[in-house]
Structure formats: C-alpha cells, structure tokens
Amino acid sequence: MSARKHDIERIFSEAIELPESERVHFLDTECGDNTELRQRVDALLQAHDKSDGFLEDTGQDASFGLADSLRDSLPSDEMPGDRIGRYKLLERLGEGGWGVVWMAEQSEPIRRRVALKVLKLGMDTKEFVARFESERQALAMMDHPNIARVFDGGATELGRPYFVMELVRGIRISDYCDREQLNTRDRLQLFIKVCQAVNHAHQKGIIHRDLKPSNILVTVNDGEAVPKVIDFGIVKAAQLKLTDKTLFTHFHSFVGTPAYTSPEQMQMSSLDVDTRSDIYSLGVLLYELLSGKQPFDPTKLSELGIDAMRKLISEQDPPRPSVQVNSLNQEDRTLFAGHRGMEPEKFPKELKGDLDWIVMKCLEKNRSRRYETVNALAMDIERYLHHEAVLAGHPSKLYKIKKLIDRNRVAFGISVALVLSLLIGTATNAFLAIQAFRAEEHAQEEAQKTGEISEFIKGMFSYVDSLVELGQSQDANTRILKDTLKETFDRASMRIGDVSPDAEIEIYDILGAMYFKIREYASAEKMFRQELTKLRANSERDFPKLARTMNHLCAALARQGKIEEAELQIQEALNIQQQQLNEDGQNVARSMVNLSVIQVKKAGNVRLSDKAREEQLLKEQESIEAALEIQREGWGNEHEEIAASLNELGFILACQGGEKMAAAEVVIKEALNMNKKLLGNENPAVASSLNLLTIVQVIQEKYVEALDNYRAVQTIRQKLxxxxxxxxxxxxxxxxxxxxxxxxxxxxxxxxxxxxxxxxxxxxxxxxxxxxxxxxxxxxxxxxxxxxxxxxxxxxxxxxxxxxxxxxxxxxxxxxxxxxxxxxxxxxxxxxxxxxxxxxxxxxxxxxxxxxxxxxxxxxxxxxxxxxxxxxxxxxxxxxxxxxxxxxxxx
Amino acid sequence: MVEYTSPKNSTSPKSGQQDAERLLTLVYDELRKVAYSKMSLERSDLTLQPTALVHEAWIRLGGDNQPAWANRAHFFSAAAEAMRRILIERARRRQAMRHGGGQQRVDSEELEGLPESMNDDKHVIDLNDALTKLDLEDPRKAELVKLRYFVGLTIEETAKTMEISAPTAKRWWAYSRSWLFEKMAEQ
The missing domain is CATH 1.25.40.10 (Tetratricopeptide repeat domain)
Known part of the structure; x- marks a missing residue:
C-alpha cells in the first residue's frame, strides 16, 4: 500500500492541531498498518516541529537579497572618454534619482562643455525621443537667466535616452543657503528668483514637474547668487515610457521625489498635472529653505509603501514651518538657526504668521486653493518683505493694522508710537490723564517748532488718516499698539543722540506721557527723570517746565505706589513755582491738587491717630479748595481740570466721613455733570466720578441710586x-x-x-x-x-x-x-x-x-x-x- | 522552471505560454526599475519591502486598468516568479564567483560582504531546489509559498489571491513549510 499524497497532507494537517499526547493514538488509528504513510507523516511532523521560524520571516531574507540582486543586475555605466552622439564624456558629475550626469564636450557646431544626462530607468527610448522632439520647440523658447537651457536629446547606443543641457556648476540651493548662512530675507530673495524662472517657463507652457533642491543649482556670478533651474521639460518627455502602446494605454509612471510631489501628481490616475503642481513643489522647497526640514519626514515617507505614501501626502496636513521648527530638538534647532545666522530662540518666531501662511497656501491639498500662479506667490513674498499684508494671510482687521504699523514703523520711526499713544485712551484717573495729555499737547506744539520732531508729527497725522481710511476705530487694538510701542521707543532712544538738547527734552516729555498713558509707569518715570536731568543741565533754567515735569514725575511715581518720592517731587515743584513771580497760577494750582492727592494717599498708608488723620485731611481739603479758587478765576466755572479737582475734593470730603459725606456727594455730582458735559457720557473721567459717587452713596445707604450708578460705571468701562x-x-x-x-x-x-x-x-x-x-x-x-x-x-x-x-x-x-x-x-x-x-x-x-x-x-x-x-x-x-x-x- | 498560470483570456496553451513569458519579463523589468528608483532615493540605508515593491510595480504597470492582467492575483503570480528568479540568479552568480568559476570580473568591492551572505545564497539555492520539487508534486502549494515568501503576502492576502479559504491557506502553508524543510534537510 503506498502513501497517497492526499492522505499524508490530511493526516499531517490534523495531527499538528492535536496536543502532543493525543498524536500517537491519532496516527495509529489513521495510518493503521500503512508504514510508508506513517513514515511520511512522521517525517513531516518532525520537520514541522523543527522548522520553527523557517520561511516565517517572509520578506525579510528575501528583501535584503532582493535589494542586492537588483543592484547587481543593473547595467554597467558609461565610462569617461565614451562618446554619446556628438558628445564626448569627460567627467561624471553626479547621479540623480533616474540618471547619471556627465560633463561632456560638444565639438560641433560649436565647441562647448555641456551637461549630459543619461536616463537610467528603462524607459522606452523611442517614445522619449519622440516626446523630447515635441517638447524641443517649447524648450527652445525658454530664455531666462535662471533656467538652464536644454540643447539636445537622443538615445545612447545601449538604447538609453539622454539629453543635453547647459552646464551648470553650482550647488543645490538648500546647501548654498546653509553654506552662506543666508538669513531669511536673503533666502526669500533668492527664492523669488527661482519663482521668476519657473513663472517664465509656465508662460511658455512648460511645467517642470520635478522641482526640488537638486534641480535648482546656485552659482555665484560677480558676487551675486544666481539660481538655475535645471531639467525643465525633461520629466514630461520621460514620463510616458510605454513599452507597448496598445497594452498600456493608462500607463503613467511615478516620477519624482515623493517629498516634493503634489498630491495630484501622486494620484496616478490623474493626468492633468498643471502649473499649480509646480507651485506645490516650490512650497515644499520654500518650507525647507525656511525651516531646514521638509514638510514630511523623507525617511518616514520612504518607509511607507506607495499607497500609504500617497494617502499621507494627499490627506495629511504637514505642520506649519514655525511649528516644525518649534519641535526640532535643541541640537537641530541650533544648527539650523546657525545656518541662518540667527539666534535659535528667534527661529520659530520669524516664521510664524506670514511665512507660515505663504508656505501653507502653496501646500494646499486642493490646488484651487493654492496661489493661482507662481508670480502671485512671488508677489506675496515681496509683500512680506515690504511689510505689506500678504494674500495668504488672515483677513482679520487685527492683522491688517499690524501690517500698517510695521510699515509705518519703518517709514516714520518714532511717530508711530505717538500715534499709538493717541489711540489709547487708557488712563483711568481723569486728573492724571489730563496731565499726561497736556504734556503731550504741549510737546506737540513745541515739536512743531523743532525741525527734527515735526517730521514725526507729520508722519503721525498721515498715519491717523490712513487708519481712518481703513475704517478702523480708536478701539482698534490696544494690544498691537502696546506690542509695537516698546520696540519703537527703543529705536527712538537710539536716535536721540542725534538731536538737539531741546528736541531731546521734548522727546523725553512725549515718551514719558505716552508710557504714562499705557500704564507703563516705571518707564514713564525713567523718561521724566531723563527729562529733568536735561532740564537741570540747561544753563538757562526753564522753571515752569521744570515744575511741570516734576508734576508728571510725581504722577508716575504715585502710580507705582512710590508715595514718598512722589511727595518730594511735588513739594519741590511747588517750591519752584511759588518762587517764580511770573508763574502761571494754573500750574501752581495743579501742583497743589497733586500734592493734596499724594498727601491723602500717604495718610491712607501711614497709621495715624484719628485726630492727626482728621487734621491732615482737613488741610488737604483746604488746599484743594484754594487750588479750585485759582482755577475758577482763570477758567471760569467749567473746565476739565476743575472737574478733576472737584473729584479729588469729593474724595477727600468722603474720607472725612460723617456730615461731610453729603457734601462729598454734591461735589462729586458736580464733577460728574461737568465731565459729562465736557467729555461726553462715555469717558474714563466720567466713570471715575461715577465710581466715587457710587461708593459715597453706598456709605449713605442710598442703594437704589448706587446700584444704578454702579451699572452705569460697568457699562462705560465695558465700552472703554x-x-x-x-x-x-x-x-x-x-x-x-x-x-x-x-x-x-x-x-x-x-x-x-x-x-x-x-x-x-x-x-x-x-x-x-x-x-x-x-x-x-x-x-x-x-x-x-x-x-x-x-x-x-x-x-x-x-x-x-x-x-x-x-x-x-x-x-x-x-x-x-x-x-x-x-x-x-x-x-x-x-x-x-x-x-x-x-x-x-x-x-x-x-x-x-x-x-x-x-x-x-x-x-x-x-x-x-x-x-x-x-x-x-x-x-x-x-x-x-x-x-x-x-x-x-x-x- | 515553474509554470505559472496563464492569463484567463488566452486562447491557446501556446500563445498563453508566450504571453506569460512576456508578461513575466515585463514584471521583472518593472521590479528592477522600482527597486532602482527606490535605491537612488534612499541611498545606503536601503530596505526594500517586497510587498511595497510589488504593489508599486503593479501600479506602475497600470494597476486594475491594465488589460494584460486578468486580475491582481495573476499579476502577483508573475511578480512572485520574477522575484524568485531575481534572487536565484544572483545567488547562483555569487556562488559561482566564490568558487572561482564563471566569467565575471570580480573586484574587491563586489566580494565585500560575501562571507556573511554565503549562507543566504546557499539557503536561497537550496530553497529553490526544494521549491522546484514541490512544484512538480503540488504546483498550487509551490505558488502559495512563492506568494508568501517572495512577495510577502499575508495568509489572508494569499488566500484571496489564490481564491482559497484562509484556513486552507494556513493548512497548506504549514504543510508546505514542513515539506520544504524536510527536503532541504535531506540535501
């Protein structure tokens, strides 16, 4: 009895499913006395038990062997000295993805050196030559300093396609940028040249289809970097390499470097690659030039199968360049920043916003959302370089304003800061706000006389105008304003050395007032102190001005809680003013009120006996009343400063409590009404009076009125x-x-x-x-x-x-x-x-x-x-x- | 030489045979091209996943729109055969080189790494011999081994490709592995 194949297989298959202990019995039953069958099955079972791992690493062994096998089986290359057509190969320059590049010599019709690229992929040569011929006309029409000219094409004796082009002895654009440590601006400028070249080709109807760093070489001519785009038109000629036209009507091979290939090129089914595919590739290039990385990690990409790769590129949004840079490890970040001659910390910030947007617009999966043309891309980069709003950008008002400021910052320098300060009505204390405003107003008057500053003012007004044109209201963003102030001021202070001492004093005056307005009291203090120093250094003392600046300084100090110092300043101011016969009474009054405010504040800080406190408050009350008298004499019954003084008086009256509380309410109401009449209902000074009134009314248990007023304060503050x-x-x-x-x-x-x-x-x-x-x-x-x-x-x-x-x-x-x-x-x-x-x-x-x-x-x-x-x-x-x-x- | 399934639309055995051989050459070429482009892309740290390679070749050759193939299974068969040939050719060549035979020019670069892969080459050749025997006895199982081992298809994919059930494929695989192991141990 012989062993039937079928039986062997069946018994074997069943036996291996059984536990060891049951096998012998099973085999005995199944094989009976058929020894041959039993032997065969036993041998197989033994092999099965020993063969653990055998062939199981499917793919692994095979894959390594496969790679080597394929490498070995590749045809041997041309050697130097060989001739291809009328070209003599001189030196092997390099090897690209699908070809070897030679430096070759052409002898006729002219003697010149050329680059000759032999395509390695086994594409159909006849088809290539035919396509190349049809492209040749278009290629010949391309005439651009940043495009390497394509001269010729054909087939080698071995039947491999080649083409001949202008010899460019440059290095990859990315390597060049790193080697020269080009900063972002220089990189962008270089990139724009590339865009212009590609745009030129697009206008002639030629799409590159394989733009990547190795196809954009940079040479240096007379110290100027000249990028050259190579291989134009080649991909198309090489693309449809049919071995059998009738068989392969849909044959569409995958050419290109996946990292630079647009989603639509990755989709094999789509034949309609257009200029926007090049825009995608340019986007990847720009991404890399700016961030040092490609949008998708090329190592990871190459590990994926073609389907996964296609899915990834078609579906996954890469991180924005700034995010990419942010996630770099320290070492890379330092290295890449070094390539850009930049501090590593500044690296992400530089890319964030505009540049992120520009790059990401190029990388849109849906090409209709990319830039329409390469030219549009280049123009957007130009806009960025000129601090204009980029198309790719956010359409928000905030963004436009910021751009406007950026631009004007360059154009007008310090003036923008002035404008900003005017736009910010942030001072909460009406009295101090008026002080600050006065300082500014005064400074502007002075400035108009001074040549150096009048420019600032002019710029300032045109800036305001432009804001108005844009329809931006005053509340248009304190945030940005504050953001830009500091830098602007820094610039301004750098310039100060160049102006006359008088102008310098005015600048400090303005800056101090502005810092005050945006509540940067420490900086305001610094400015006013500088101003004082300069004023004191003048041989002819301008006492009124000295006293006024001391007043300002006092306000800045008080705001920081430096009451003692504030008091000293205001005392000194008063001393000076009282010694000056010709001093304007109003200035004296202002100092008096200021001093009283300070004193009251001080009284609140220091533990005083009730009696001492009472005396102090009474003294300040009288002082302010005296000041008010002076003010009324000069200004009549209604004036912002009178209202401010009334407010302070009300406050002091309220502090004294008791019977004076009712008087306080009357005074504060007067201040409130005056403020409303002079400044309108929605004003910080009105809010301030209302706030005080609310407190006074609460103390008097006039809750209904107080609640109304409280709500009014909230409403105003909400609007302000x-x-x-x-x-x-x-x-x-x-x-x-x-x-x-x-x-x-x-x-x-x-x-x-x-x-x-x-x-x-x-x-x-x-x-x-x-x-x-x-x-x-x-x-x-x-x-x-x-x-x-x-x-x-x-x-x-x-x-x-x-x-x-x-x-x-x-x-x-x-x-x-x-x-x-x-x-x-x-x-x-x-x-x-x-x-x-x-x-x-x-x-x-x-x-x-x-x-x-x-x-x-x-x-x-x-x-x-x-x-x-x-x-x-x-x-x-x-x-x-x-x-x-x-x-x-x-x- | 292992026969492989001819296209379903072929009219005569003979023309089927020619078609098959022609298509095989096509796949062979295509695999080489794919592998080559991958190698250029990835340079030295090259790992070629056969599955990815074959899939890519499939797409490059027109995928499902490709009238030359009855279906994907048909293509995979050709691919598996092509992969086998590629591997075996190289292993034989290198063995010949090692034994001093053959006409090929041998330079040091080419010999580099030979000692490590000697076993691999022998393994590939032995496996191929065993596989040829299996093919004579049971061509379907030989086909299954090729799909699993050279193309790297999973049990499920193999089953689908060969139009058998997964349990059957699993059983065949266990059987064929033991069969081949035993044959190779004999040699």
Whole structure:
C-alpha cells in the first residue's frame, strides 16, 4: 500500500492541531498498518516541529537579497572618454534619482562643455525621443537667466535616452543657503528668483514637474547668487515610457521625489498635472529653505509603501514651518538657526504668521486653493518683505493694522508710537490723564517748532488718516499698539543722540506721557527723570517746565505706589513755582491738587491717630479748595481740570466721613455733570466720578441710586478700553471651546492675546488670574503640562489671596491638578482635582451661564483622572453624580 | 522552471505560454526599475519591502486598468516568479564567483560582504531546489509559498489571491513549510 499524497497532507494537517499526547493514538488509528504513510507523516511532523521560524520571516531574507540582486543586475555605466552622439564624456558629475550626469564636450557646431544626462530607468527610448522632439520647440523658447537651457536629446547606443543641457556648476540651493548662512530675507530673495524662472517657463507652457533642491543649482556670478533651474521639460518627455502602446494605454509612471510631489501628481490616475503642481513643489522647497526640514519626514515617507505614501501626502496636513521648527530638538534647532545666522530662540518666531501662511497656501491639498500662479506667490513674498499684508494671510482687521504699523514703523520711526499713544485712551484717573495729555499737547506744539520732531508729527497725522481710511476705530487694538510701542521707543532712544538738547527734552516729555498713558509707569518715570536731568543741565533754567515735569514725575511715581518720592517731587515743584513771580497760577494750582492727592494717599498708608488723620485731611481739603479758587478765576466755572479737582475734593470730603459725606456727594455730582458735559457720557473721567459717587452713596445707604450708578460705571468701562482686551478674549475663549480639536491657530492666537492683555495689569490683579487660568486650560489641552502648571499656579495664588471662597479659586485648583496629573504627579493631582471639583460644585449657584461649563470641566477632569488610574468605583460614582447634576460630557 | 498560470483570456496553451513569458519579463523589468528608483532615493540605508515593491510595480504597470492582467492575483503570480528568479540568479552568480568559476570580473568591492551572505545564497539555492520539487508534486502549494515568501503576502492576502479559504491557506502553508524543510534537510 503506498502513501497517497492526499492522505499524508490530511493526516499531517490534523495531527499538528492535536496536543502532543493525543498524536500517537491519532496516527495509529489513521495510518493503521500503512508504514510508508506513517513514515511520511512522521517525517513531516518532525520537520514541522523543527522548522520553527523557517520561511516565517517572509520578506525579510528575501528583501535584503532582493535589494542586492537588483543592484547587481543593473547595467554597467558609461565610462569617461565614451562618446554619446556628438558628445564626448569627460567627467561624471553626479547621479540623480533616474540618471547619471556627465560633463561632456560638444565639438560641433560649436565647441562647448555641456551637461549630459543619461536616463537610467528603462524607459522606452523611442517614445522619449519622440516626446523630447515635441517638447524641443517649447524648450527652445525658454530664455531666462535662471533656467538652464536644454540643447539636445537622443538615445545612447545601449538604447538609453539622454539629453543635453547647459552646464551648470553650482550647488543645490538648500546647501548654498546653509553654506552662506543666508538669513531669511536673503533666502526669500533668492527664492523669488527661482519663482521668476519657473513663472517664465509656465508662460511658455512648460511645467517642470520635478522641482526640488537638486534641480535648482546656485552659482555665484560677480558676487551675486544666481539660481538655475535645471531639467525643465525633461520629466514630461520621460514620463510616458510605454513599452507597448496598445497594452498600456493608462500607463503613467511615478516620477519624482515623493517629498516634493503634489498630491495630484501622486494620484496616478490623474493626468492633468498643471502649473499649480509646480507651485506645490516650490512650497515644499520654500518650507525647507525656511525651516531646514521638509514638510514630511523623507525617511518616514520612504518607509511607507506607495499607497500609504500617497494617502499621507494627499490627506495629511504637514505642520506649519514655525511649528516644525518649534519641535526640532535643541541640537537641530541650533544648527539650523546657525545656518541662518540667527539666534535659535528667534527661529520659530520669524516664521510664524506670514511665512507660515505663504508656505501653507502653496501646500494646499486642493490646488484651487493654492496661489493661482507662481508670480502671485512671488508677489506675496515681496509683500512680506515690504511689510505689506500678504494674500495668504488672515483677513482679520487685527492683522491688517499690524501690517500698517510695521510699515509705518519703518517709514516714520518714532511717530508711530505717538500715534499709538493717541489711540489709547487708557488712563483711568481723569486728573492724571489730563496731565499726561497736556504734556503731550504741549510737546506737540513745541515739536512743531523743532525741525527734527515735526517730521514725526507729520508722519503721525498721515498715519491717523490712513487708519481712518481703513475704517478702523480708536478701539482698534490696544494690544498691537502696546506690542509695537516698546520696540519703537527703543529705536527712538537710539536716535536721540542725534538731536538737539531741546528736541531731546521734548522727546523725553512725549515718551514719558505716552508710557504714562499705557500704564507703563516705571518707564514713564525713567523718561521724566531723563527729562529733568536735561532740564537741570540747561544753563538757562526753564522753571515752569521744570515744575511741570516734576508734576508728571510725581504722577508716575504715585502710580507705582512710590508715595514718598512722589511727595518730594511735588513739594519741590511747588517750591519752584511759588518762587517764580511770573508763574502761571494754573500750574501752581495743579501742583497743589497733586500734592493734596499724594498727601491723602500717604495718610491712607501711614497709621495715624484719628485726630492727626482728621487734621491732615482737613488741610488737604483746604488746599484743594484754594487750588479750585485759582482755577475758577482763570477758567471760569467749567473746565476739565476743575472737574478733576472737584473729584479729588469729593474724595477727600468722603474720607472725612460723617456730615461731610453729603457734601462729598454734591461735589462729586458736580464733577460728574461737568465731565459729562465736557467729555461726553462715555469717558474714563466720567466713570471715575461715577465710581466715587457710587461708593459715597453706598456709605449713605442710598442703594437704589448706587446700584444704578454702579451699572452705569460697568457699562462705560465695558465700552472703554478696560474691556477691550476682554472682549477680544471672550471671543477667543469661545473659539477655543469650539475648535478644541482643530483650533491650533486660535490657541496660538489666544496665547498671544493673553500675553498682551497681561500688559498693564498689576501682577496680582484678578484679571491676570483670569487670563492665566485660560492659558492654563489651553496648555493642558495642548499637553504642555509644565507651562500649564506654571500658569495655573499663578492664577490660583492670586485668587486664593484675594477671593479664596470664590468658585474660580477652586476652578484654578482643578486646573493645577490637571497640570500635575499630566506630569504624573498623581497624589498631588488627586487632592487638587477633588478639592477643585467639590469647591466649584458647592458654589455652582454662583456660576454665571457662560461659566456653567467650568463645573463640567472640573468634573470630567477628575473622572478622566480616575479612569486613567483604573479607579472604576470612583469613576462610576462621579459619572452618576454628573448625570444627577445634569452635566454633559465636554467634548 | 515553474509554470505559472496563464492569463484567463488566452486562447491557446501556446500563445498563453508566450504571453506569460512576456508578461513575466515585463514584471521583472518593472521590479528592477522600482527597486532602482527606490535605491537612488534612499541611498545606503536601503530596505526594500517586497510587498511595497510589488504593489508599486503593479501600479506602475497600470494597476486594475491594465488589460494584460486578468486580475491582481495573476499579476502577483508573475511578480512572485520574477522575484524568485531575481534572487536565484544572483545567488547562483555569487556562488559561482566564490568558487572561482564563471566569467565575471570580480573586484574587491563586489566580494565585500560575501562571507556573511554565503549562507543566504546557499539557503536561497537550496530553497529553490526544494521549491522546484514541490512544484512538480503540488504546483498550487509551490505558488502559495512563492506568494508568501517572495512577495510577502499575508495568509489572508494569499488566500484571496489564490481564491482559497484562509484556513486552507494556513493548512497548506504549514504543510508546505514542513515539506520544504524536510527536503532541504535531506540535501
């Protein structure tokens, strides 16, 4: 009996499924006395037991062997000295993806050196030559200094296609930029030349199809970098390499370097590659030139199969260049920044915004969203270089204004800062605001006389005009203004050395007033002190001016809480003024009021006996009344400064309490009405009077009136600068919630705005706490737990100090817990998350509608914590609680 | 030489045979081109995944729109055969070189790395011999091994390609592996 193949296989297959112990019995039964069958099966089973791993690494062994085999089987190359057509090969210059480049010599009709590229892929030579011939006409029409000319094409004796072009002995554009350590501007300028070349070709109807650094070589002519685009028209000629036309009607091969290839080129089915595919490739190039990296990691790309690669390029958005740079490791970042002659820290910032947008517009998956033409791309880069708004950019007002400022900053220098200060009406104390304004007004008058400054003023007015033309109202963004001020001032101070001492004094005066207005009191102090020093150095003392500057300095000091110093200044100012016979009474009055304000403030700081305090306040009251008399004499009954003085008088009366409270109310109402009449209803000075009035009325238990006034104050403050940043913020807050998953852009913008908004607040202001909490939230969302910890901690510290029992203190705790959880500090996180949630829950009645979600958030942060730690019991309990509270899961 | 399935639309065995050989050459060339372009792209740190390579060749040759192929399975068969040939040719050539035979010019560069891969070459040749025997006895199983080993298809893909069930493919694979292992141990 022989062993039948079928039986062997069946018995073997069944046996290997059985446990060892049952096998023998099974085989005995199945094979019976057929020994041959039994032997065959036994041998196979033995082989099976020993063959562990055999052939199982499918692909691995084969793949290595395959690579080598293929390499070995490649045809041998041409040698130097060989002739191809009428060209003699001289030197092998290099090897590209699909060809070897030779330096060759042409002897007729002219003797010249050329570059000759032999294509290596086994493409159909006849087809190539035919296509090349049809392209030749178009190629010949290209005449551009930045395009290497294509002279000739044909087939080698071995049947491989070749073409001949202008010999360019340059290096890759990316290598050139790095070697020369070109900065971003220079890189862009070089890139624009490339764009112009490509644009020229596009106008002649020629698409490159394979733009990449190795196809853009840079040579240096007379010290000028000249990029040359090579291989124009070659890809098309080489593309359809049919071995059998009838068979392969749809044959469309993949040519190109995946990293630079547009999604539509990756789609083999689409034949309609157009100029916008080149724009994509240029975008990749620009990306690389700017960031040092390609949008997609080429190593990772090459590890993917063609399908995965195509999917990736067609579907996945690469990180913006600035983000890419941000995620570089320290070593790379230092290296790449070095290639650009730049500090590593500045690297991401330089790319953020415009350049990100320009690059990403080129890289749009949908080509209809890319630039229409290469020229449009080049023009947008030009716009960037000229500080104009780029097409690719955000269409927001904010952005346009910023650009306008950038531009004018260059054009007008310091003047922009002046404008900015005019646009910001931020001073809260009416009296001090007027002071600052006066200083400015005065400075402008003076400046008009002074040649150096009149230019500033001119620029300033044209700037204001342009803003008006744009339809930008005054509230158009304190943020940007503040952003740019500092730099502008720095520039201004650098120029100061060049102007006359008088002009210098005026500049300090203006700068001081502006810093004051934007609440940069320390800087204002510095400016006024500089001004004083200069004034004192003048041989002819300008005493009125000296006294006025001291007044200003006093205000700046007072704002920083430096009461003692402020007092000294104002005392000295008064001394000077009182010694000057011709001093304007109004200036004296101003100093008197200032001094009184300071004294009252001081009295509040120092522990005084009731009696001493009473005496002090009475003295200041009388002083202000005297000042008011002077002011009324000079200005009649209605004047901004009179209103301001009345306000202060009201304040001092209120401080004395008792019977004087009613008098205080009358005086403050007078101030309020005067301010309303002179300044309109929505004015910081009006708000200030109203605020004071509210307090006085509350003390007198006139709650109904007080409440009305309180609301009025809030309304005004909401309309004024106080809430400008806040309004912008809340809209961003909303967008953060709405785009939690996709809103990288808005998160970034949010951080910007938060940073900006922090400006001008005392570090322990509750507003700072609020902003920090928002920041912490977004940091947690972004997984930046260290930063989240830092910001949450700040927020919590301020709130615990000032409003320990408010829900927001507990919310901050929850945030901090989230930040620590992210860092694996679970024990601390547990406590904070629990306390935070319980605290907010206990105070949920306090939550305004738009804050209701904070409770959900705190709860789900805690739930997530427990779920991540596998604490199912707690989790379930909390989820039940969520349901009973009617809370929905946040996205 | 292993026979491979001829296109379904061929009219006579003879023309089928010619077609098959012609298509095989085509695949062979295409694989080389793909591999070459990959090599140029990736330079030294080259790893070629046969599956990726074959898929790419498939696409380059027109994919599903390609009338020369009855279907993807048909193409894979050709590809597997082409891969086998590529490997075996090289292994034989290098063995010849090592034994001092052959007409080829041998330079030091070419000999570099030979000792490490000696076993590989022997393995490839032995496997091929065993595979040829299996092919005589059971061509379908030989085909399955080629698809699994040279193209790197998974059990499921192989089953789909050969139009058999996955359990069957798994059983065949276990059987063929043991069969080949035993044959190679005999040699």
């Amino acid at each position: 600068e106080e809430t400008k940043a806040r309004d912008v913020l809340s809209s961003y807050e909303v967008s953060v919630w709405e785009h939690q998953n996709t809103g990288a852009e808005s998160l970034e913008a949010l951080h910007d705005i938060v940073e900006f908004s922090l400006f001008g607040f005392e570090p322990d202001d509750l507003e700072v706490a609020r902003l920090k909490a928002i920041q912490a939230f977004t940091y947690i969302e972004e997984g930046q737990y260290k930063e989240a910890e830092e910001t949450a901690l700040l927020s919590l510290a301020i709130r615990e100090e000032k409003i320990p029992d408010h829900w927001s203190s507990f919310y901050a705790k929850s945030l901090l817990g989230g930040a620590l959880f992210g860092q694996g500090r679970n024990e601390e996180a547990d406590v904070l998350l629990t306390q935070g949630y319980e605290g907010v829950k206990a105070r949920r009645e306090q939550l305004e509608d738009f804050h209701k979600h904070r409770l959900n958030e705190a709860l789900y942060r805690l739930i997530y914590f427990h779920s991540a730690r596998g604490n199912a019991a707690k989790m379930d309990k909390l989820i039940q609680e969520a349901t009973s509270l009617g809370l929905e899961s946040p996205r």
